[in-house]
Amino acid sequence: MKWTRKDLVALSDLSAEEISFVLDTASEFKDVGRRRLKKVPSLRGKTMVNLFVEASTRTRTSFELAGVRLSADVVNIAAQTSSLSKGETLKDTAKNLEALAADLIVLRHSAAGAAHFLAGRLRAGVINAGDGSHEHPTQGLLDVFTIRERLGRVAGVKVGIVGDIRFSRVARSNLQALVKLGARVTLIGPPTLVPREFERLGAVITHSLDDVLGDLDVINLLRIQHERQKAGFFPGTGEYAALFGLNAARAGRLKPEALVMHPGPIHRGVELDGSVADGPHSVILDQVTNGLAVRMAVLYLCGSVPPKEEA
């Protein structure tokens, strides 16, 4: 197929074919990472700006490294050092970057829809590196990539996503991609964090991890944020861990070949015990490695689409 998108805003926008195409492209780039010379000239002469209006180390570093390995010129801008902290609007900041001929803007922002907002207003390609609680498409892609690589398929695979679904962009992007590729997705957590509306997106919802644990091929644990406890979504991390944490006893009931995933950073002892995070089911570091390959694929594909002309 021919890739025609200058932006990657949300996996809800992508067809199953497009998602598979990105994954196939990522496989090729993963091979590049195994070479002694880890750099290819695909984006030589292109300028990529990491515009991170919300704090992130892991995702920003992964995008930066992806850009560098594609030979793009990479500039990092963090919220604290940008004009955004002086009250400049996001639109004006991005227009200024474009005036400096940035070809790709990788945007992390606390507001849902921020990437969509910029994509519609800029000639440059916009890659969503996480927008509020909306989507984190490259995380969804790298998770699906990891499942496909490890299990050989995605269709029919039983995936459980556990935790703070309500506020999770990772859960949304995973769900969009997994459902499109035919996986069977169960969302697990208390009703306060798992709204029923997710059923309309093709997920099954349960409030009992123990009921479904032994049937899962993949269990993806989301980080539980302390802010949620303060806001009254659950009584405390202790009770949360008791009900929904993947401890060693629960891990013992997993299928032998089941994968344990986590988008990071992990709260050890809350959603995931350290021994499980480091144990035989864990593919958490594979996710990090694959993230680089997936982001190279996304940057390469979107960066190779000619910019749209001014209307």
Added chain:
Amino acid sequence: MSLSVNIRGGRVIDPSAGRDGTADVFIVDGTFAAAPAPGAAEIDARGLVVCPGFIDMHVHLREPGQGAKETIATGTRAAAAGGFTSVVAMPNTNPVADHPGIIAWMEERAAETGVVNVFPTGAITVGSEGGQLAPIGAMAAAGIVAVTDDGRCVQSHEVMRRAAEYAGMFGLPVLDHCQDASLAGPEAAMHEGFWSTVLGLPGWPRMAEEIIVARNAMLAAATGTRIHCQHLSSAGSVDLLREAKQRGITLSGEVCPHHLALTDEALQDYDTNAKMNPPLREQSDIDALLGGIADGTIDILATDHAPHAVYEKEVEFASAPFGIVGLETAVGIFCEILLHRQQVVDLPRLISMLTVNPARLLGLDRGTLAPGAPGDVTLLDPDRAWVVDREQFASKGRNTPFHGWPLRGRAVRTIVGGRTVWNVPE
């Protein structure tokens, strides 16, 4: 310019008198009269509906203090272009209209720069902060027609109770923006449902409105004061209002065009021109609102005209202000949906919801063609086809989700006190 006109040969619909038939309407020196004045101007209204001038009891004119969004001059011209001869101005200006001096200033400004009647409301509480009562008596003397903290909702039931008791002393209705702040807090951006889930936006659940509607029913029953629930959006609110009215409680409600025309699906591309408070909800809510209009539970239509500058709306969704302009599209939307598509009301009922009903609620001597009343007339063509073009708006606001919509039904001439303030361009 003469303020005497003879409006000839139209279909005269005056729900205040149960009138519907072909007749002539006479205005003599700005006031309706039984017989024409000699030398009065003639208006040929054949083929048009002649009705009392429309009253919009929910308008944000943004003056004082927010002239980048709208002014009394531009807002009243937008009203005229939409067929409204009277607008009720909400007090969430800057400063808040919580003092007779500001009310007097607005009235003066309206007399100098406005082209339709402006009826100010006063804040319920000082600064609309929900605590101390504003000087309601002094504002009543200055001419307010109601009190409201619109844009915000009095959270303390105790304060709301005292406000209802106190405003009742002056015969003033209390208008309430029904929103429980603990259920729909400062983060709430859109209706809580499927689309908020997909879009990852904090939800504004129906119950946040319904709990306050229920509270207001109890307070209206206890105090006897008229409490009017503004811009109802949820199905449960309609049920609560219906039950309250059946029990004879002095509770009422209004509906805005956008809550009949759009659902939360309109936000799927993060369109900030579909961001409003209360939010667009679901088809089942639209059906309930239509049912409430059909059976008379809801008997007032209003716009919640809320202009914002383009630069204010062209931001990330979470940062965008709530609200859309409505004065210049409302009549078209109401005719299109209520008359033509859904046929939930006939023309006299539709007109009553824009004229006599709000006039009676607010105690205005308008909304009627009766001799002696101020000569405010809207000439309506309920079938006229037109297309919304926001670049043609008289309002400063361009924040509408209806740009490009084909509609049937438009005011073609607006007359305030015998003076024509708007003529539809050919």
